[in-house]
Amino acid sequence: MRLNPLLALSAFALLGHASAMAADPPVIGLVTKTETNPFFVKMKEGAVEAAKKSGAKVVASAGKADGDNAGQVTAMENLVAAGAKTILITPNDSKAIVPAIKKARDKGVQVIALDSPADPADATDALFATDNYKAGVLIGEYAKAAMAGKPAKIITIDLLPGHPVGAQRHNGFLKGMGLTTFEAKSNELAKPSEVVCMADGFGDQAKSQTAMENCLQKVPAVDVVYTINEPAAAGVFNALKKAGKDKGVIIVSVDGGCQGIRDVAAGKIAATSQQYPLKMAAMGVDAGVEYAKSGKKASGYVDTGVTLIAKNPVAGIDSKDTKTGMDLCWGKK
Amino acid sequence: MNTMTTSSTPSPAERKFHLPPVGTFGPFIALLIACTFFAFQSDRFLSGENLSLILQQVAVVGVIAIGQTLVILTGGIDLSCGMVMALGSIVMTKFATDLGLPPAIAICCGLAVTMLFGLVNGLLVTRLGLPPFIVTLGTLNIAFAITQLYSSSQTITDLPDALTWLGNTFGLGGTNVAYGTVLMLVLYGIAWFWLRETASGRHVYAVGNNAEATRLTGIPTHRVLLGVYVLAGLFYGLASLLSVARTGVGDPNAGQTENLDAITAVVLGGTSLFGGRGIVLGSLVGALIVGVFRNGLTLMGVSSVYQILVTGVLVILAVAADQLSRKGVR
Amino acid sequence: MQTTSTRPAVMKATGLVKRYGQVTALDGADFELRAGEILAVIGDNGAGKSSLIKALSGATIPDEGQILLDGQEVRFKSPIDARRAGIETVYQELAVAPAMNISENLFLGREIRRPGFLGNVLRMLDKRRMLEESTARMQDLKVGIRSMTQAVETLSGGQRQCVAVSRAAAFAQHVVIMDEPTAALGVKEGNMVLELIRRVRDKGLPVVLISHNMPHVFEIADRIHVARLGKRAAVLDPKKISMSDTVAVMTGALKASELPAECLA
Numbered sequence: 034m035r036l037n038p039l040l041a042l043s044a045f046a047l048l049g050h051a052s053a054m055a056a057d058p059p060v061i062g063l064v065t066k067t068e069t070n071p072f073f074v075k076m077k078e079g080a081v082e083a084a085k086k087s088g089a090k091v092v093a094s095a096g097k098a099d100g101d102n103a104g105q106v107t108a109m110e111n112l113v114a115a116g117a118k119t120i121l122i123t124p125n126d127s128k129a130i131v132p133a134i135k136k137a138r139d140k141g142v143q144v145i146a147l148d149s150p151a152d153p154a155d156a157t158d159a160l161f162a163t164d165n166y167k168a169g170v171l172i173g174e175y176a177k178a179a180m181a182g183k184p185a186k187i188i189t190i191d192l193l194p195g196h197p198v199g200a201q202r203h204n205g206f207l208k209g210m211g212l213t214t215f216e217a218k219s220n221e222l223a224k225p226s227e228v229v230c231m232a233d234g235f236g237d238q239a240k241s242q243t244a245m246e247n248c249l250q251k252v253p254a255v256d257v258v259y260t261i262n263e264p265a266a267a268g269v270f271n272a273l274k275k276a277g278k279d280k281g282v283i284i285v286s287v288d289g290g291c292q293g294i295r296d297v298a299a300g301k302i303a304a305t306s307q308q309y310p311l312k313m314a315a316m317g318v319d320a321g322v323e324y325a326k327s328g329k330k331a332s333g334y335v336d337t338g339v340t341l342i343a344k345n346p347v348a349g350i351d352s353k354d355t356k357t358g359m360d361l362c363w364g365k366k
Numbered sequence: 367m368n369t370m371t372t373s374s375t376p377s378p379a380e381r382k383f384h385l386p387p388v389g390t391f392g393p394f395i396a397l398l399i400a401c402t403f404f405a406f407q408s409d410r411f412l413s414g415e416n417l418s419l420i421l422q423q424v425a426v427v428g429v430i431a432i433g434q435t436l437v438i439l440t441g442g443i444d445l446s447c448g449m450v451m452a453l454g455s456i457v458m459t460k461f462a463t464d465l466g467l468p469p470a471i472a473i474c475c476g477l478a479v480t481m482l483f484g485l486v487n488g489l490l491v492t493r494l495g496l497p498p499f500i501v502t503l504g505t506l507n508i509a510f511a512i513t514q515l516y517s518s519s520q521t522i523t524d525l526p527d528a529l530t531w532l533g534n535t536f537g538l539g540g541t542n543v544a545y546g547t548v549l550m551l552v553l554y555g556i557a558w559f560w561l562r563e564t565a566s567g568r569h570v571y572a573v574g575n576n577a578e579a580t581r582l583t584g585i586p587t588h589r590v591l592l593g594v595y596v597l598a599g600l601f602y603g604l605a606s607l608l609s610v611a612r613t614g615v616g617d618p619n620a621g622q623t624e625n626l627d628a629i630t631a632v633v634l635g636g637t638s639l640f641g642g643r644g645i646v647l648g649s650l651v652g653a654l655i656v657g658v659f660r661n662g663l664t665l666m667g668v669s670s671v672y673q674i675l676v677t678g679v680l681v682i683l684a685v686a687a688d689q690l691s692r693k694g695v696r
Numbered sequence: 697m698q699t700t701s702t703r704p705a706v707m708k709a710t711g712l713v714k715r716y717g718q719v720t721a722l723d724g725a726d727f728e729l730r731a732g733e734i735l736a737v738i739g740d741n742g743a744g745k746s747s748l749i750k751a752l753s754g755a756t757i758p759d760e761g762q763i764l765l766d767g768q769e770v771r772f773k774s775p776i777d778a779r780r781a782g783i784e785t786v787y788q789e790l791a792v793a794p795a796m797n798i799s800e801n802l803f804l805g806r807e808i809r810r811p812g813f814l815g816n817v818l819r820m821l822d823k824r825r826m827l828e829e830s831t832a833r834m835q836d837l838k839v840g841i842r843s844m845t846q847a848v849e850t851l852s853g854g855q856r857q858c859v860a861v862s863r864a865a866a867f868a869q870h871v872v873i874m875d876e877p878t879a880a881l882g883v884k885e886g887n888m889v890l891e892l893i894r895r896v897r898d899k900g901l902p903v904v905l906i907s908h909n910m911p912h913v914f915e916i917a918d919r920i921h922v923a924r925l926g927k928r929a930a931v932l933d934p935k936k937i938s939m940s941d942t943v944a945v946m947t948g949a950l951k952a953s954e955l956p957a958e959c960l961a
Binding site for chain 1: 408410413423426510518519520521523609612613614615617620622660664665671
């Protein structure tokens, strides 16, 4: 993959001015899952911002697509060769990336996992991540409370089979709803009988709309719809609106991007679990700067937090309003 | 002095086992079989509302597939179609919202951009003689990057009604049909007529079937190829409009799998990847086959993984059937 | 009966020169094609045979020399110029589109449109008329293919070449040039094509036939143009000269001046 050295070079060129600030700025590598997902775009921006403030240099790279492990391995090797003393990585494949992590750590490089852990989790020095299972639980609890004890007919519009993040959010949601589900470690999507339709929208708005339209043909009435992320929720809302069924349906999601919070404020999404990619990135950069300064490595798991954002609060559930959500959101405000 | 007669004894080539020409009706029969199967699995399947939905769901890929059919008929392939479609939708929506241009102008600008990409593809293929696979692989990435940069990776919302008008429906025979569906059918009709009944349309087939022979008859093959790529760009742009109308937003992350989806539709429809053979209506049937399976399997509660598996099997069957009906099995 | 020596020249070329870098392909070559004849052009590899034909069909532009068509000087910049001047060429590689039918191939590049609105505005093709014309032309040339709507790829190699020859004959006004038309065919198929070529000549179109196949040449040619070392070595009468002597002239073992006068045509 010849693209990575080029990416590294261009990142160096772009951040050239940062080097003027410190004598020898610490180089921090960032390897995200993909270039395209807005979540990682924001993470990268957050890292660059934090680096500017503390006089470090961030070199960013990524896999080619969700699940591309080889690309991330190459990226890590190139970053170590380019002099990165700390590497922040959101692993595409939590098991397969471990040898590459070990190689880097053996060379004295600090490796911190962001957003998703490696497997085993202690393969990295530290983990700064959203608890995706907890994110699911929060929105599940909200939906359950909003149903006020009535049994709910549920539709889930998921990512794709076997994806860890998709499974954690899905299973966490079902747990929050008080239904039979799998634990956080599982990559399988649970399907209790209350889930009347389960379809994959691949996190894409148009494809999620198609999936929801097809589900609505199967089961004409629904109470709660779980969606893997906010673009999927937008597609689901479209499908419901076109069928004239959007009134009273509780749509829940995860992400907390600014567009998603706007959709919550507009009443399209009932509640969403907001996560903080910028915080993950900033913490990672700080850890990198600290390591370069004092040789002290970060350690352990830091939950970067998940906040339930809802327009209409429900009794017994702790949530924040959309104004807070907008203040903290990632994306274009 | 021997007179020439039609060869009544079959030549060795003809003695092999041949399927009757499945290229023409095979895909349609496959679609009918699929529909029959799903009709038995769920009584919702054949309802007017469900069928109208399927037509709306395949519209974007369906229209992209028209452009893709043209390119494949010339023996080429266009991997950039999905990304160009996404770029077109971003241009249309941003021009209408950020720049405040009247929707009609914004739409035309989007079409101009997609046709420009078609022109670039065509020039690289004809002037520099580069293989279409490589060229469109490059323009795919360029279109993607421009889309992400120009939109800052944000979806564009709050669109004027005119941009989403094609998503509106009208009543027909007890169900609701979207205007976008009508547009898709009209575009297919125009493409089918052009390819079948006009000289320039037949030249597309000729170039794909034997480019050298076509050149020797005096037909300007480079102009035909260039025209095909630009025309394909126009269809991608129209698909952009359909995409915007369907989702109500300009989505910079749309179109990522549409290139393979369109190629699948074209192959399932019986068009040969080697060029020179195929019917554009087949691509509509191909797109419908995929849409029917996706809808039908969801109605049956079957995981989407099986839909992907079925699509893969169908593609191989389609290509094999085409080969068997033409070349026969030894 | 008019002997070939008194027939007018349809196409004439004098002093053609063509250089490709260091190599001189045509070194002052002459050429003459008379009305109503089949002129075979033979020569060893590198003799300048294909360069001569390319110059005559417009595929290359000669550096020096003159080409006259019906007495008028012509300069071809491309094969299309030659076609417009009424010269059609049949190529060795089967220049047909296999998936398209015979009628379509015959009219490829010269399609007939429907009259009136359908043709002028909608640009619709008059498929029925093209079919009728194709059937008529092929019957005229006694080519025994029954259906014009069958795809060319269902035909044998000989039949396909007949389609290509018929196409050239249908549209040529002055000259038909055939470049090794039977080279890729078997014996029976080759004979089929030769028959057709005779019929084309009998219809009044002179034919230039490039061939390596001596038996074929001796079977249908009226005169034989021997190319050697970029020039015209001799023009021979196949009825008077033997095949082996012809080959000798071709290789240079025998010079034209050493031949009895009656062998020259």
